[in-house]
Amino acid sequence: MDSIGVLMACPMNSYLEQQLDKRFKLFRFWTVPDKSLFLASNKDSIQAVVGNASAGADAELVEALPKLEIVASFSVGLDKIDLAKCKEKGIRVTNTPDVLTEDVADLAIGLMLAVLRKLCESDRYVRSGKWKKGDYVLTTKFTGKEVGIIGLGRIGMAIAKRAEAFSCPISYYSRTKKPEINYKYYPSVVELAAHCDILVVACPLTKETHHIVNRDVINALGPKGVLINIGRGPHVDEPELVSALVEHRLGGAGLDVFENEPYVPEELFGLDNVVLLPHVGSGTVETREAMADLVIGNLEAHFQKKPLLTPVV
Amino acid sequence: MATVEEEEPPLVLVHRPPNFNFPFKHRLQTRFCLLDPLDSDPPESTHSFFSRHSASIRVLLCVDPTPITRDLLSLLPFLQLIVGYSAGVDHIDLDECRRRNITVTNAGKAFSPDVADLAVALLIDVLRRVSAGFRYVRAGLWARNGEFPLGFKLGGKRVGIVGLGSVGSEIAKRLESFGCVISYNSRRKKPSVPFPWYENVYDLAVNSDALVGCCALTEETRHMISKDVMTALGKEGVIINVGRGALIDEKELVRLLVGGELRGAGLDVFENEPDVPQELFSLDNVVLSPHCAVATPECFDALEQLITANLEAFFSNKPLQSVVEF
Numbered sequence: 001m002d003s004i005g006v007l008m009a010c011p012m013n014s015y016l017e018q019q020l021d022k023r024f025k026l027f028r029f030w031t032v033p034d035k036s037l038f039l040a041s042n043k044d045s046i047q048a049v050v051g052n053a054s055a056g057a058d059a060e061l062v063e064a065l066p067k068l069e070i071v072a073s074f075s076v077g078l079d080k081i082d083l084a085k086c087k088e089k090g091i092r093v094t095n096t097p098d099v100l101t102e103d104v105a106d107l108a109i110g111l112m113l114a115v116l117r118k119l120c121e122s123d124r125y126v127r128s129g130k131w132k133k134g135d136y137v138l139t140t141k142f143t144g145k146e147v148g149i150i151g152l153g154r155i156g157m158a159i160a161k162r163a164e165a166f167s168c169p170i171s172y173y174s175r176t177k178k179p180e181i182n183y184k185y186y187p188s189v190v191e192l193a194a195h196c197d198i199l200v201v202a203c204p205l206t207k208e209t210h211h212i213v214n215r216d217v218i219n220a221l222g223p224k225g226v227l228i229n230i231g232r233g234p235h236v237d238e239p240e241l242v243s244a245l246v247e248h249r250l251g252g253a254g255l256d257v258f259e260n261e262p263y264v265p266e267e268l269f270g271l272d273n274v275v276l277l278p279h280v281g282s283g284t285v286e287t288r289e290a291m292a293d294l295v296i297g298n299l300e301a302h303f304q305k306k307p308l309l310t311p312v313v
Numbered sequence: 314m315a316t317v318e319e320e321e322p323p324l325v326l327v328h329r330p331p332n333f334n335f336p337f338k339h340r341l342q343t344r345f346c347l348l349d350p351l352d353s354d355p356p357e358s359t360h361s362f363f364s365r366h367s368a369s370i371r372v373l374l375c376v377d378p379t380p381i382t383r384d385l386l387s388l389l390p391f392l393q394l395i396v397g398y399s400a401g402v403d404h405i406d407l408d409e410c411r412r413r414n415i416t417v418t419n420a421g422k423a424f425s426p427d428v429a430d431l432a433v434a435l436l437i438d439v440l441r442r443v444s445a446g447f448r449y450v451r452a453g454l455w456a457r458n459g460e461f462p463l464g465f466k467l468g469g470k471r472v473g474i475v476g477l478g479s480v481g482s483e484i485a486k487r488l489e490s491f492g493c494v495i496s497y498n499s500r501r502k503k504p505s506v507p508f509p510w511y512e513n514v515y516d517l518a519v520n521s522d523a524l525v526g527c528c529a530l531t532e533e534t535r536h537m538i539s540k541d542v543m544t545a546l547g548k549e550g551v552i553i554n555v556g557r558g559a560l561i562d563e564k565e566l567v568r569l570l571v572g573g574e575l576r577g578a579g580l581d582v583f584e585n586e587p588d589v590p591q592e593l594f595s596l597d598n599v600v601l602s603p604h605c606a607v608a609t610p611e612c613f614d615a616l617e618q619l620i621t622a623n624l625e626a627f628f629s630n631k632p633l634q635s636v637v638e639f
Contacts, residue, residue: 011459102468103441106491110443113434117609119602120444126601127594131587136603141611142434143426165490166430262455269451277446278455284441286466 001303005045007065009055012074016292020050023296029055039064048072048299053232053279054261056080062089070302072295075282076100076155078312079205079232086313093313094298097154099290100282105158107281108200108230111254112147112163114275115226116140116198121272143167148196150189150212151203152178155230159202171196174203189213193220198228205232215240218250226252226273230281233259242267245274256281322346323628324369325396326389328359329376335398337617345624347374363388372396372627374620375405383409394627396620397637400424400480400607401557403530407639418623421635422479423615424607429483431606432525432555435579436472436488438600439551440465440523445597465576468492473521475514475538476528476556477503484525496520499528518542523551530557540565549576555606558584567592570599581606 006024008017020026027046032038039061046065049057052074059082062068070092071081078095086093114120117139125136147163149156149172160170160183171184173192178185186192189212193199199221203209213227213236221227227250229236238259244250245268252273258264261279268274282291297309327349329335341347348370350362363370363385370389375381377399383406386392395405397419410417438444441464449461470493474481477497485495485508496509498517503510511517514537518524524546528534538552538561546552552575554561563584569575570593577598583589586604593599607613623633 102492103466106437106467107441107443109491110434110437110441113430114438114443117431117434117605119434119438119600120447122603122605123444123601126589126603131589131603136605136608138608138610139605141427141609142430144611162487162490165487167426262459264450264455275443275447276450277443278450278461280441280446280461280464283461283463284466285463286469288463 001300004047004303005042005067006048006050006299007046009049009051009057012050012052012054013288013292015289016050016074016295019292019296020299024048024299043067048302050074050295050299051080053077053080057086058082059085062086062091070094070299072298074291074295077205077232079234083313091313092302092308092311094295094308094310095312096282096291096294097310099294100287101154101158103284103287104155104202104230104281105162107256107277108155108159108202108228108254109162109166111228111230111256111275111277112145112198112200112226113142115228115252115254115273116142116145118272120275144169145197146171146195148172148186148192148199149183150174150192150199150201150235151209151231152181152183153203156200156202159200168198189217190220193217193225194222196221197224198226200228201231201235203231203235205234210234211237213237213241215244218244221250223249224251226250226254228254230256233257233261238265245271323624324348324366324372325624326363326366326370326373327351327376328373328379328381328385330379333376335376336613337620340617341374341621341624344621359385360388367391372624374398374624377401378404381405386410386413386415394418394633396623398616398620400428401529402637402639403557407637411639416633417637417639418633418635419637420607420616421619423619423635424612425479425483427609427612428480428527428555428606429487431581431602432480432484432527432553432579433487435553435555435581435600435602436523436525436551437467439553439577439579439598440467440470442597444600448597469494470522471496471520472523472525473497473511473514473517474508475517475524475526475560476534477506477508478528480527480555481525484527500533514538514542515545518545518550521546522549523553526552526554526556526560528556528560530559535559536562538562538566540569543569543575546575548574551576552578552580554579555581558582558586563590570596 004024007027047069049071057071062085073095076097122136143166147168152172152174173189242265254275256277325345350359372394374396395417400420472493474497477499498511567590579600581602
């Protein structure tokens with residue numbers, strides 16, 4: 001299959017890159033000096049695009065590649081892919097569900113614990129030598145806190161399962177109530193926010209869920225509430241969030257994603273009630289390898305005319 | 314509870330560190346008469362104060378880590394109960410208590426969820442590099458250097474719990490939900506517990522990816538997480554300690570961490586608090602916590618309830634909670 005051209009949208013994983021290089025004719029999009037020129041010259045040689053949470057296949061790219069047959073995303077999120085355009089042109093789309101569910105859920109809980117118990121701040125406290133002068137401040141218990149989940153899909157359910165082990169009552173918002181689920185349902189995110197201590201974003205990013213956490217939701221969550229975002233940056237109105245935190249109108253935040261990665265609002269750096277991570281939700285050796293294998297598996301299945309492993313379109 | 318006649322509130326002797334007035338003292342004072350040498354006016358030594366009140370003292374409230382020695386106990390011939398303020402009782406001469414038939418209660422289950430939460434928080438932080446990732450972001454390195462190095466998955470990791478008491482059980486319950494595989498070592502196998510039991514910590518370490526220290530500190534458990542145990546755990550092993558610093562041979566731990574012989578460590582306790590080995594400060598794979606596993610207001614509320622309930626139970630001849638077995 002080494003005559004099949006695969007365009008990798010950005011650097012994402014060296015194991016994946018190696019495997020793609022071994023099996024296909026790999027084009028590394030981030031290394032070309034002039035992207036339009038590159039596309040014009042190579043448009044007929046590219047049959048597949050591999051994208052991720054940062055870069056995928058928007059309408060422009062799809063239009064520029066007449067021979068494109070499949071877009072395989074190294075992520076479960078599809079917000080960087082123009083799904084409608086792909087469907088229109090008969091282009092297949094795959095992602096990496098399930099293999100990363102646990103890691104993302106683990107990190108969501110890790111962020112909740114780190115924010116409530118001020119884990120990173122107290123580590124800094126020890127390293128700075130301050131413990132010799134006095135005890136660190138009291139923090140807040142996590143066990144038993146009410147956890148509200150926006151989006152009860154695979155990741156949302158995995159978060160709920162873990163939070164239950166800490167005796168946290170679970171409530172949720174999703175587009176429709178799930179009758180088979182025992183957790184408390186709220187028909188709006190504002191109501192969910194008003195009734196929980198910790199609000200976590202775990203839904204896909206679409207036009208409808210853009211800024212699903214807005215000023216009203218942040219106000220409802222309040223000065224004792226904590227926001228956790230392991231979804232996508234644009235789920236949250238970031239400037240609103242920053243001012244709420246800086247003005248102490250929101251109790252705290254654990255954020256793994258931002259509207260404009262890798263840029264993180266520096267106003268947050270001085271606060272002791274935030275934890276900011278560089279988009280590491282699925283960032284483990286084990287899971288990234290499993291995700292890479294899924295991308296390769298989907299591409300090989302497609303070009304061998306076998307059923308796709310994890311098709312979306 | 315109406316009293317038929319005026320009764321003197323029962324006497325409770327208090328033994329606490331100077332400069333530490335435990336937060337609910339004033340509420341306890343509404344139900345009991347607290348005798349506290351550090352409040353005496355004119356000032357009186359603990360020794361003298363204890364001796365002077367010895368005839369009427371049956372209960373001592375001990376705020377840790379003030380030690381209760383054999384000498385101190387000898388001043389209180391009628392003492393029947395020591396109410397502890399912490400989960401640990403290693404500051405109390407238990408041999409002497411056993412000899413004198415003095416009951417000791419500790420914080421028991423009041424603290425367990427908070428300690429368990431911190432143990433899990435430390436494990437997630439070490440494996441998923443939470444504190445290190447936050448440092449990376451704060452230093453502007455995400456924009457400059459790109460992707461942060463990968464961490465390690467929790468699911469499927471074999472976690473060996475050293476001491477499956479109240480805290481250990483809460484830790485096990487939480488970690489199971491992450492897909493961790495639990496086994497344990499404790500003095501005796503617990504037949505009602507589904508996890509594999511190892512007779513000693515070495516065997517537990519051989520079969521684990523992470524060890525969590527959460528048992529009491531006694532002569533038997535001192536340095537039980539030894540050089541051999543940590544070597545058996547291996548280069549990909551993680552050590553978490555929320556028990557007492559001396560459960561681990563700290564010098565060896567530091568040497569192994571500095572030498573890259575362990576994957577990482579999350580420590581809330583140290584052998585010589587608040588001194589923490591400086592060599593750890595420059596390590597990215599270590600998370601350091603200033604002995605604050607129980608430092609939440611909710612914990613102290615639970616402790617207050619437990620202590621108040623135990624004092625009332627004692628004076629009404631009712632059964633006590635969280636009695637330490639020794």
